[in-house]
Amino acid sequence: MVAGASLIPFRGTAQSAMAALEPSYYPPAQNGLRGSHPGSYEHAHGRARSGQTDWGPGTDLNELYDLIVVGGGISGLAAARFYQQKHGADKKVIILDNHDDFGGHAKRNEHTVDGVLRLGEGGSESFENPHEFSETVLGLLGDIGVDMDRFKTSYDADFFKRHGLGAVTYFNRRTFGEDKVVRHPFCDYPGFVEGLMRPTLSFEEAVKQTPLTEKGKVQLLRVLNSGQHDLNLPKEELRKYIRSHSYFDFLKNTLGVDDPGVLTMARHTSVDYTGGGTDALNMSAALTSGALGSDPLVAWKDALGEGAYQKYVNKDGGTYAVEHPFTYHFPDGNATVARSLVKKMIPDVGPGANAEEIILSRFNYDELDKPDNRVRLRLSSTVVNVAHDGDPQSASEVSVNYIHKNKSYRVKGKSVVMACYNMMIPHIVTDLPGEQDAALRRLTKIPLQYSTVGLKNWRAMKELGIGMAMSPGNMHQAVGMDFPVSMGGYEFTKTPDDPCILHMRCAPRGDVDDVPRVEQFRNTREKMLNLTFDDYEAEIREHLGGMFPKLLFEFDRDVESITVNRWAHGYSYGNPGPVGRQPFGRITIANSDAVSSSLMNRAVEQAHRAVQELT
Numbered sequence: 001m002v003a004g005a006s007l008i009p010f011r012g013t014a015q016s017a018m019a020a021l022e023p024s025y026y027p028p029a030q031n032g033l034r035g036s037h038p039g040s041y042e043h044a045h046g047r048a049r050s051g052q053t054d055w056g057p058g059t060d061l062n063e064l065y066d067l068i069v070v071g072g073g074i075s076g077l078a079a080a081r082f083y084q085q086k087h088g089a090d091k092k093v094i095i096l097d098n099h100d101d102f103g104g105h106a107k108r109n110e111h112t113v114d115g116v117l118r119l120g121e122g123g124s125e126s127f128e129n130p131h132e133f134s135e136t137v138l139g140l141l142g143d144i145g146v147d148m149d150r151f152k153t154s155y156d157a158d159f160f161k162r163h164g165l166g167a168v169t170y171f172n173r174r175t176f177g178e179d180k181v182v183r184h185p186f187c188d189y190p191g192f193v194e195g196l197m198r199p200t201l202s203f204e205e206a207v208k209q210t211p212l213t214e215k216g217k218v219q220l221l222r223v224l225n226s227g228q229h230d231l232n233l234p235k236e237e238l239r240k241y242i243r244s245h246s247y248f249d250f251l252k253n254t255l256g257v258d259d260p261g262v263l264t265m266a267r268h269t270s271v272d273y274t275g276g277g278t279d280a281l282n283m284s285a286a287l288t289s290g291a292l293g294s295d296p297l298v299a300w301k302d303a304l305g306e307g308a309y310q311k312y313v314n315k316d317g318g319t320y321a322v323e324h325p326f327t328y329h330f331p332d333g334n335a336t337v338a339r340s341l342v343k344k345m346i347p348d349v350g351p352g353a354n355a356e357e358i359i360l361s362r363f364n365y366d367e368l369d370k371p372d373n374r375v376r377l378r379l380s381s382t383v384v385n386v387a388h389d390g391d392p393q394s395a396s397e398v399s400v401n402y403i404h405k406n407k408s409y410r411v412k413g414k415s416v417v418m419a420c421y422n423m424m425i426p427h428i429v430t431d432l433p434g435e436q437d438a439a440l441r442r443l444t445k446i447p448l449q450y451s452t453v454g455l456k457n458w459r460a461m462k463e464l465g466i467g468m469a470m471s472p473g474n475m476h477q478a479v480g481m482d483f484p485v486s487m488g489g490y491e492f493t494k495t496p497d498d499p500c501i502l503h504m505r506c507a508p509r510g511d512v513d514d515v516p517r518v519e520q521f522r523n524t525r526e527k528m529l530n531l532t533f534d535d536y537e538a539e540i541r542e543h544l545g546g547m548f549p550k551l552l553f554e555f556d557r558d559v560e561s562i563t564v565n566r567w568a569h570g571y572s573y574g575n576p577g578p579v580g581r582q583p584f585g586r587i588t589i590a591n592s593d594a595v596s597s598s599l600m601n602r603a604v605e606q607a608h609r610a611v612q613e614l615t
């Protein structure tokens with residue numbers, strides 16, 4: 001690539017080649033294929049997969065920055081802010097990102113239904129375990145105007161109970177021969193949010209209502225009543241056993257399950273926590289992620305040990321609740337963190353003095369890359385080469401080459417933070433030391449998909465008592481109401497006659513079985529990116545049409561808009577270790593990938609480390 005890059009002839013120009021954006025340019029309101037949207041990944045794939053180095057004659061923009069950040073997710077944005085805090089707000093910084101919107105996984109989805117704005121999250125949802133946030137993270141959140149106490153009152157924990165909405169299972173006709181909703185989830189999915197109602201049916205009563213065969217019902221009941229007693233092992237051996245044995249092997253060979261319906265239910269219950277089917281997991285991972293038959297608190301307590309994911313019944317009655325609830329959520333998820341960072345560094349982007357006040361603020365994207373900005377944010381710009389101008393140990397500048405609208409551009413920086421997917425770095429910084437290159441090449445990402453649907457009303461949900469429906473056999477394995485949060489003048493849906501957003505979660509699955517998980521991820525990614533919007537719409541039409549009663553729901557009448565957020569590169573997988581994330585000359589490495597984490601707070605901490613490491 002170093003040789004290839006030098007083949008790109010760069011013309012010099014003093015003018016910015018970026019055209020002004022139309023006032024109508026407002027990506028959060030776009031529906032259709034989002035996340036890894038068409039146009040966002042082709043150049044990176046050309047570089048990483050086909051070794052492409054030639055994008056035609058390039059333009060040297062003659063722009064020199066104190067800092068260039070590659071990747072405009074929370075980590076990249078936080079790196080820019082930490083740099084300002086350390087070196088002064090007069091420093092010139094540019095952030096380059098390949099998407100048409102900033103935020104990385106933390107994207108905002110807007111649906112306007114019958115004139116009413118509904119907000120949702122396209123990816124990164126909530127603060128997880130905020131009681132464990134470091135001073136660095138809390139300091140940054142304070143700096144950008146996030147009031148941590150506000151979450152205690154903005155989440156309407158009584159919403160689900162007030163409307164009788166619980167965790168249920170939708171059995172679809174295609175897989176189970178009949179469309180049926182049973183008011184029992186048969187699993188303990190960690191995505192059951194605070195306040196969602198627990199089932200009141202016993203296992204026996206619920207199993208009777210399923211459309212499984214008689215044999216399937218017997219087997220399902222056996223799985224639900226299973227526990228560590230089925231293995232009959234002493235405590236220490238039990239712990240080792242569940243870490244080294246496949247969950248599916250336990251179902252099939254210890255419990256004797258062979259009914260395809262029960263196995264489909266079991267496969268789909270881990271959804272997004274592990275990013276794949278439970279058939280590829282050991283027992284410990286499957287049970288911790290709430291798989292069918294898991295009741296960590298009771299049946300598997302000794303085997304999983306303290307600290308395993310635990311749900312307990314709210315003493316006030318019948319709702320899901322955990323010790324540290326998953327309620328630190330903005331109406332557009334962690335997109336508010338990304339937007340607050342942008343607002344802090346580019347104040348003219350829109351009104352609002354703190355995180356809460358910007359929730360209803362429509363940002364003017366034309367402000368992001370103004371030549372006079374101290375911090376510029378350049379979208380739809382895929383970085384394909386980063387190289388020191390000379391020896392990495394003594395060079396004073398780094399050249400960064402990116403592709404925008406199929407044209408090649410070059411900017412220069414005194415320092416560079418790589419806050420992009422870490423596995424992409426060896427394809428962009430091609431002269432890394434061998435060990436570091438190898439450590440980064442071992443990484444991959446788990447594909448995930450969140451679809452949001454703008455619904456004109458949710459009478460059908462109310463009628464069936466659906467707060468969240470586990471949906472084995474459908475593309476989206478869990479479908480439900482969004483987090484009931486009202487904040488900053490934004491009001492969550494109030495009555496079943498009002499518009500709402502439906503949140504549909506999917507850990508997609510490719511066509512290959514019995515191969516390592518990384519190969520499953522690769523295969524899944526291909527499949528996901530090859531589907532068209534029509535394919536996704538057809539699936540959602542069949543899913544909602546089959547699940548809701550015909551008298552209360554008609555797809556063409558009641559669905560206003562669909563946004564499919566495909567994350568071909570979602571959660572981190574693999575750890576680069578200290579060697580993989582070490583500095584290289586004037587280049588340092590951020591992103592939550594750097595510590596193999598899929599958490600917003602880790603993305604911030606890694607940004608902080610990367611900025612401190614800059615020479």
Ligand SMILES: Cc1cc2nc3c(=O)[nH]c(=O)nc-3n(C[C@H](O)[C@H](O)[C@H](O)COP(=O)(O)OP(=O)(O)OC[C@H]3O[C@@H](n4cnc5c(N)ncnc54)[C@H](O)[C@@H]3O)c2cc1C
Binds near residue numbers: 070072125127590
């Ligand atoms: C569906 C989903 C749900 C999640 N939910 C939660 C949650 O509830 N709570 C939580 O804490 N975390 C959650 N996460 C984890 C999420 O990854 C982190 O919260 C955080 O957003 C990561 O930020 P980041 O900046 O490290 O990475 P990213 O958000 O991935 O940002 C990296 C950016 O770099 C860009 N980039 C890559 N290559 C290039 C290139 N060559 N040139 C230019 N740009 C490039 C990427 O496209 C991306 O925009 C979720 C993730 C997903 C996918």
